[in-house]
Amino acid sequence: MxxxxxxxxxxxxxxxxxxxxxxxxxxxxxxxxxxxxxxxxxxxxxxxxxxxxxxxxxxxxxxxxxxxxxxxxxxxxxxxxxxxxxxxxxxxxxxxxxxxxxxxxxxxxxxxxxxxxxxAGFRPELKLSYLISTASPEEAGRMASDAAAKGYRGLDVKLGLRPDADLDLLEAVKAAAPNLFLRADANQAYNLQQAAKLARAMERIGVDVFEQPLRADDLHGHAQLRRKTDIPIALDESIWTTGNLMQAIRAEACDTVVVKVTKMGGLTGARRCGELAREAGLGLLGGGLTESRLALAASAHLFRYLRIEDPVDLNGPLFLADDPVASGPRIDEGDVVLPDRPGIGCEISAEKLELYGCRSNV
The missing domain is CATH 3.30.390.10 (Enolase-like, N-terminal domain)
Known part of the structure; x- marks a missing residue:
């Protein structure tokens, strides 16, 4: 890192x-x-x-x-x-x-x-969002301005690091990059009363989507929140399987589903969830877990197949200093070009695996 x-x-x-x-x-x-x-x-x-x-x-x-x-x-x-x-x-x-x-x-x-x-056809180009993870509104504003200057089309702002500063954080980001898609991700940080209050302020600021504001198991609370705000509510940690997704659909708990390959049991499960969400009329966002370029490429292929058009949160390149991928996707800040090769399209370096590998008794 x-x-x-x-x-x-x-x-x-x-x-x-x-x-x-x-x-x-x-x-x-x-x-x-x-x-x-x-x-x-x-x-x-x-x-x-x-x-x-x-x-x-x-x-x-x-x-x-x-x-x-x-x-x-x-x-x-x-x-x-x-x-x-x-x-x-x-x-x-x-x-x-x-x-x-x-x-x-x-x-x-x-x-x-x-x-x-x-x-499906091969679609090699993908847009990444820029992830902001700081409790400082001043630093968040600088990061948003820098992301806009580098050509990013979207921002993913982590909330809940210091809940009392979250509103200032979002205001600073929106002021610095008013034209970028703004995704506010709480990672289950709030209760319903807190989330409703913040959502009303988000409407004024111009946030595009409010992601996982409540506990993962609180579908009823998310459904209530949807009735209190016009901002689309996205679920991430609440949806791991198609069964979870069906429960969220029945509860009318979300407007949008976050698709992540590594949380949904792989490409097989993530593709099923994405297709089911589309059939149910829900929006899709793409996400990841700071994976290397290997899982980034796999996820990107799936997101292009699912026709996810908003910038996706595959944030590994922002945080990883290196990885064991010898050749793979070409990444230029917020622009990704996928490799035109069979399978995922990445080659793995045995030397890098040896260099970074940890030893265990497993």
């Missing part, structure tokens, strides 16, 4: 401690490799570096050895038999790394770019 990253629940990565990333390699019986990535963060979800690695090594790997690589339905059934799905899908971040690696291997084996596996 080249800089610290904090959300309302605490710091999720820093230059001193780094941040855990787990890489999974799948090898087919004809020698084709596929790569996947998990980015656990105990401040954001219940999965950790230890649970992800032990789940993959001790449970998923033995269950999947010998399985047909292209039979994703059976493979997800095997994974769910080993690690029973709960409301979040049952270790979805660990399963996401395996699912991503399988998609990469299938694409490489067939000579297809990732979206072609979904019978």
């Amino acid at each position: 080249k800089t610290s990253f904090a959300i309302s629940g605490g710091t999720v990565g820093s230059p001193n401690e780094g941040a855990p990333h787990v890489y999974v390699r799948v090898v087919t019986d004809v020698g084709v490799e596929g790569w996947g990535e998990a980015r656990p963060s105990h401040r954001w979800s219940c999965e950790t570096l230890e649970t992800v690695t032990s789940t993959i090594a001790g449970y998923l790997k033995p269950a999947l050895l010998g399985a047909e690589v292209s039979d994703l339905q059976t493979i997800h059934g095997l994974m769910n038999k080993e690690i029973k799905p709960d409301l979040s899908g049952g270790q979805p971040i660990a399963k996401a790394a395996v699912d991503m690696a399988l998609h990469d291997a299938i694409g490489r084996e067939r000579g297809c770019r990732l979206p072609e596996l979904w019978f």
Whole structure:
């Protein structure tokens, strides 16, 4: 990590401690490799570096050895038999790394770019939002101005680091970059009364979407909040599976769904959630968990397939000083050009994995 990253629940990565990333390699019986990535963060979800690695090594790997690589339905059934799905899908971040690696291997084996596996065209260009994580309104304003000057089209502002300063924070950001798409992300920081009060002020400021203001399990509260404000309410931590999404739809709890590959059990689950949300008439936002360029590329392919047009929060490049990707997407500040190669399109450096790898008894 080249800089610290904090959300309302605490710091999720820093230059001193780094941040855990787990890489999974799948090898087919004809020698084709596929790569996947998990980015656990105990401040954001219940999965950790230890649970992800032990789940993959001790449970998923033995269950999947010998399985047909292209039979994703059976493979997800095997994974769910080993690690029973709960409301979040049952270790979805660990399963996401395996699912991503399988998609990469299938694409490489067939000579297809990732979206072609979904019978869609290759759309190489994507816009990133700029993430602001600070409790200082003055610093937030400077960051927003800098992002606008660098050509970013959207801002993702983390709220709840110092709730009493959140309104000043948003006002400073909007004043510094009035024409950028403004996404206010609370990461479950508020109760209903606090969120309603802040939402009324957001309407005056011109915030475009209010993301996950209440606890993840409070769909009823989010539904009430929607009736108190005209700002679209987006759900992130509330929606991990299609089952969660169906409950949110029934409760009329949101206007928009945040799609994240690593929280939704991989590309398979994230694509299903995105398609279901579209069919239900909901908007879509794209997000990530400070993954490296490997998961960034995989997520970007999916977001282009789902026709997400607002700038997406794939914020790894803002926070990671380096990663093990030898070649992958070309990133110029807020502009991404995806690699025109089979599968996800990234090549992984064995030397970098060795350099950054940690040793454990798993």
